[in-house]
Amino acid sequence: MSRTRLRVRLPTDSWLGAVSRASPEATLRATGTVAADEGDVTALTVTGADRPRVVEALRDRDDADRTEVVERGRAETIVRVTGPAPSYVAAARRAGVPLESAVEVRDGRATLAVVDDRERLSAFGRRLAAEGATVESAGGDESEPVLTQAQRDLVRAAIEAGYYDTPRECTLTELAADRDIAKSTCSETLHRAEGRVLRRFVEDESMLVAEWTDDKPDETTTGHAEDAEDARALDLAETVGVTPTEP
Template sequence: MPYAKLTLTIPDSIWISKVSRTYPDTRFRVLAATANTTTGVARIEIRGDDPEAVCQAIREYESVTDLTVFEADPEMYRVQVETTVPLLLTSLQDSGVPLEMPFEVRNAELTLEVTVPQRTLSEFGETLDRVGIQYTVEQIQQATESDSLLTDRQRWLLDEAIDRGYYDTPRETTLVELADDVGIAKSTCSEILHRVEEQVMKEYRRDEPDVYRNVAMTSD
C-alpha cells in the first residue's frame, strides 16, 4: 500500500485556522477527536508562550460552543473544545482515511502521514478538493512492512510513557495516571503499550544471536 505525507492548509472558516495564524508559534496537538455532521469535540494540548490568551481567543469564536480546561501551567494547557463546524474532522472521516492521534496544527497547517490503499488515497484527495481544503503532497511511496517498527501513535505514547517514568523502577506513574495525562482511555493506553511491547520484544528476538538462546538462567 502507498505511504503518503501531506500538508493540509486549514480553511479560514475553521476556528483553529484563524487562532493558529494569530499565534503562529503556538502548537495545537490534537490528542483525541470525534465528529458528526453538526458537532465536533476535540481534546487539544496547547503549547506556547501564553496558552491562557489562546484559550480566550478560541472562546470568542461563534462556532465554539464550549471550552473546558483540564490541565494548565504557564506554557501548556490541555483543553476540550466543542464546535458546531467540524468541517476538518468530518472531511477526514468521510474520506475513509484512518486519522491517527495525536496530530499537530501549527500556523493553520496540518501534516498527515497515511498508509492506505491507492483507491482510498485518491478518494481522500477528491474529498479535500470538494470541501475546499488545499493540500500539498510532500512525499508518496510504496510502503513496506519493514519501513517502521512502530506507528507514529505508538512511538508518541512510548515516548510519553518513558518521559513520565512508566518504565522506571520503581514506576513514577501508573497506567491510569499516564492515560489521564495524555488524554486517552485507560483501555486504549494499555492496548497500545501492549502492542508496542510485543513489537519491540519480537524484533529483539529476531535480532538476537542464536548463541544466546540456549544459555541457562541461574538464580542469584
C-alpha cells in the same frame, strides 16, 4: 497500502485554522476528535508562549460551541473544544480514511499522516478540497519497494551503461549480453520495471494536485508526458539511486 504524510492548509474560516493563524508561534496538537451527544469534541494540547491567547480566541469563536480547559501545566494547556470537526477529520470520515494521531497544527497548517490505498487517499484529497482545505505537500513512506531486487539491479545496470541516454550508448542486445540473460528476458524485465515506476510517478503527481479534482488535468504530469523518455530515465534513476549520464 501506503503511508502518506500531508501538509494541509486549513480553511481560513474554520475555528482551528483561524485560531492557529492568529497565534502563529503556538503549536496546537489535536490528539483526537470524537462524536458525542453534544456534538464533535476535539482534544487540543496547546504549547508556546501564546497559550492564554489561544484559549481566549477559542472561547471567542462563534463556531466553537464550548471551550473548556482540562489541564493547565507549566509547558502546555490541554483544551476540550466542542464544535464542528476539523476539516481533515470531516474529509477522512467521508473518504473512510483513518488518521494517525496526533495532528500538529501551526499557523493555519496541519501536518498529518494517513495509511490507505491510493484510491482512498485520492478520495481523501478531493474531500479535503470540498471542505475548503488545500494540500500543500505530500510524501509517502511505502510499505514495499517500487521495484523488485532483480528489476532494480537491471535498471541500475541499464542506466549506468547508457541505455536510457539520448542517443543510446548501449543497445538492448548489448545490455542482455553483459548481464548474461536472454534478450527477451531483459526486455520484459525492463518493461515491467518501467511500467511500475511510471505508474508510481503518475500516482504521486496526482496526490500533489492542489485542487484535488477529477476533471482538472495535472499540468506537471502533462508536461512530463510530452517527453516520456526523459521522464522515464529520470524517474528510473531516482528509483535505483543513480544519476543518468548527460546526453
